[in-house]
Amino acid sequence: MTRFFAWGAFLFGCLYFLLPLVGMTEFSLKMRRGEYSFDAYRRVFEDQRFWDTFSYSLILSAATIVVGVLLVVPTAYWVRLKLPQARPVIEFITLLPLVIPAIVIVFGYIRLYNTSSFLPLTGSAFGTDILLTMGYTTLALPYMYRSVDTGLRTIDVTTLTEAAQSLGAGWFTILARIILPNVMVAVLSGAFLTLAIVLGEFTMAALLNRPAFGPFMQLLGANRAYEPPALAVIAFAITWGCMGLMQLVTRFSKHERAKA
Amino acid sequence: MPKQPGGQRLRLPLEWLGILPFMIFAVLFLILPTMKIVIGAFQTPDGSFTLQNLIDLNTDSIRNAYWTSIKLSFATALLGCAIGFAMASAVVFGGLPKGVRNPLVTFSGVASNFAGVPLAFAFIATLGPVGLVTVWLRTEFGINLRAMGFNLLSFWGLVVTYLFFQIPLMILIIIPALDGLKREWREAAAVLGATGAQYWRMVALPILFPSLLGTFALLFANAFGAVATAFALTGPQLNIVPIKLFAQIRGDVLGNPNLGYALAFGMIVITALANFLYIWLRVRSERWLK
Numbered sequence: 001m002t003r004f005f006a007w008g009a010f011l012f013g014c015l016y017f018l019l020p021l022v023g024m025t026e027f028s029l030k031m032r033r034g035e036y037s038f039d040a041y042r043r044v045f046e047d048q049r050f051w052d053t054f055s056y057s058l059i060l061s062a063a064t065i066v067v068g069v070l071l072v073v074p075t076a077y078w079v080r081l082k083l084p085q086a087r088p089v090i091e092f093i094t095l096l097p098l099v100i101p102a103i104v105i106v107f108g109y110i111r112l113y114n115t116s117s118f119l120p121l122t123g124s125a126f127g128t129d130i131l132l133t134m135g136y137t138t139l140a141l142p143y144m145y146r147s148v149d150t151g152l153r154t155i156d157v158t159t160l161t162e163a164a165q166s167l168g169a170g171w172f173t174i175l176a177r178i179i180l181p182n183v184m185v186a187v188l189s190g191a192f193l194t195l196a197i198v199l200g201e202f203t204m205a206a207l208l209n210r211p212a213f214g215p216f217m218q219l220l221g222a223n224r225a226y227e228p229p230a231l232a233v234i235a236f237a238i239t240w241g242c243m244g245l246m247q248l249v250t251r252f253s254k255h256e257r258a259k260a
Numbered sequence: 261m262p263k264q265p266g267g268q269r270l271r272l273p274l275e276w277l278g279i280l281p282f283m284i285f286a287v288l289f290l291i292l293p294t295m296k297i298v299i300g301a302f303q304t305p306d307g308s309f310t311l312q313n314l315i316d317l318n319t320d321s322i323r324n325a326y327w328t329s330i331k332l333s334f335a336t337a338l339l340g341c342a343i344g345f346a347m348a349s350a351v352v353f354g355g356l357p358k359g360v361r362n363p364l365v366t367f368s369g370v371a372s373n374f375a376g377v378p379l380a381f382a383f384i385a386t387l388g389p390v391g392l393v394t395v396w397l398r399t400e401f402g403i404n405l406r407a408m409g410f411n412l413l414s415f416w417g418l419v420v421t422y423l424f425f426q427i428p429l430m431i432l433i434i435i436p437a438l439d440g441l442k443r444e445w446r447e448a449a450a451v452l453g454a455t456g457a458q459y460w461r462m463v464a465l466p467i468l469f470p471s472l473l474g475t476f477a478l479l480f481a482n483a484f485g486a487v488a489t490a491f492a493l494t495g496p497q498l499n500i501v502p503i504k505l506f507a508q509i510r511g512d513v514l515g516n517p518n519l520g521y522a523l524a525f526g527m528i529v530i531t532a533l534a535n536f537l538y539i540w541l542r543v544r545s546e547r548w549l550k
Contacts, residue, residue: 002456006354009346013427016343017371019393020379020424023386071282078278086279093286099535100294101485103502104524107509108293111300119288134289193373200376202488207509217377218492221384228381235378236370243370 021236028229040230047227053216057205060129060212061198064136065191068144071137073187076149077179080157094145097138106135106204128208135204140197144190151186152179185253189246196242200235294528300521313522321499326526329484329501332415336422337479341472343423344430352438365435368428375425380492383421387412413494421489426479433478437471437545467545474541481534485527501527 031039044050079086097105109131113121121127160182164174180187202214217235221228304310317323351361386392389406397403411417441464449459465472487502496507501523507513508520 003355006350006356009350010356013343013347020382020386023392024382026392027385071285075279075282082275082278090279093290096290099532101502101527101531103485103487103505104297104527105293107524108296110509112293112296138290196373200378202376214377214488221377221381221492222495229385232378232381236374239374240370243366247366
């Protein structure tokens with residue numbers, strides 16, 4: 001009886017999750033009347049705006065990952081090594097982006113960094129790009145920090161630091177050549193999640209008026225019939241790829257550790 | 261050595277310098293922007309203190325927006341918890357083959373991140389006017405979803421769509437909690453003569469209750485702040501708070517910038533309440549599930 005309900009719940013869930021995936025795939029192939037074809041995909045790939053917005057979002061996610069790593073790794077390391085009393089404060093701050101909706105954060109940016117303010121970032125395209133990168137960094141902060149902090153927990157930070165110092169290493173060398181390689185798996189899994197978040201993000205990019213992939217998808221959705229589901233299939237494949245890479249690096253590291 | 265104490269006193273602030281870059285970032289891009297909104301909600305356009313903005317929120321249109329948002333978040337959180345719990349417990353206790361567990365967790369990781377614009381497209385292609393399921397039901401069974409009152413661009417359409425990221429989030433959070441239920445508790449209850457239902461009602465559910473309610477709060481906040489899915493699905497006309505705020509930021513549709521701050525402030529209050537409930541309950545549940 002339990003097993004019957006268990007299968008029932010499981011299969012119902014699978015059906016619910018599979019139908020939209022099947023639905024979008026089927027719809028995306030129906031552009032040519034009466035037969036299945038990849039016409040919708042060809043249209044998407046022929047669209048210059050697709051490549052422009054996609055590469056813009058890729059560059060922005062790379063920038064977000066770099067800023068996130070530079071910000072999170074030294075801070076999490078320093079808190080573990082010297083400032084355990086600051087941990088509650090830092091953890092609270094890293095949880096804030098989950099509490100404050102992204103739309104409210106970007107609303108604050110627009111009003112705080114407008115052209116007549118102390119830091120007129122929204123005045124130029126480059127300044128707005130920086131602002132958007134910082135916004136994405138805050139969105140990714142909870143995941144990045146959690147990931148790196150968990151990674152640091154598995155290594156002996158104090159001993160590694162003292163060993164490096166007694167061999168004459170400075171802080172930069174310690175961070176770049178000792179700590180970073182040791183938490184590389186955690187950094188990479190945070191990076192792939194960041195990539196998945198930034199590539200599909202809509203709200204911040206739309207409100208800051210930047211030509212990112214999310215607003216492009218929305219625009220296409222409002223004007224076309226067959227291209228949007230094709231975009232959805234592509235976006236799903238990207239998300240799946242990011243999560244797959246995340247699992248891959250984690251599994252890879254387990255093998256390394258088992259061998260050691 | 262008279263200089264020693266002075267030197268030690270100097271070391272303390274130097275250690276705090278290590279987290280200075282992070283603090284500057286947090287202040288500039290997280291705390292100050294939020295403070296700007298919160299303070300703006302209590303100011304008149306010329307900068308003096310007022311409660312008028314919060315009072316002005318009490319119009320039909322804004323009240324309806326908040327109420328619809330709260331109902332939407334509540335319904336998707338409740339259904340997400342129930343279905344996610346059913347699926348997670350089916351996999352953990354239901355005697356399903358071991359092989360389904362890892363794929364389910366992996367898929368949940370993907371699906372909980374597959375939100376926003378593409379998710380809306382997927383549901384339009386499935387349950388929209390010419391979607392796969394809509395057409396299939398009409399041609400094969402003669403069931404006309406539209407005539408039955410279902411419309412993807414309505415409240416329940418949004419609920420069905422939001423569940424696609426709510427259920428996986430529930431599964432991801434609740435599976436570790438279910439794993440934490442010790443076999444000994446079940447055996448001890450059985451030795452004392454408890455039936456399966458009694459075990460669940462008197463042992464397992466009270467232990468899981470903080471996790472369940474906490475995850476409910478998290479899902480509620482998750483749905484409440486979501487903009488992209490609803491915007492891509494229905495465009496700017498649906499009257500929920502995030503979409504109203506989106507329109508306000510783009511074009512000051514309320515005709516009063518400070519009323520916009522108050523609208524955003526209301527969102528922060530609601531998601532903050534839900535999140536602190538989640539964090540508080542999680543701390544409580546970890547006591548048992550270690």
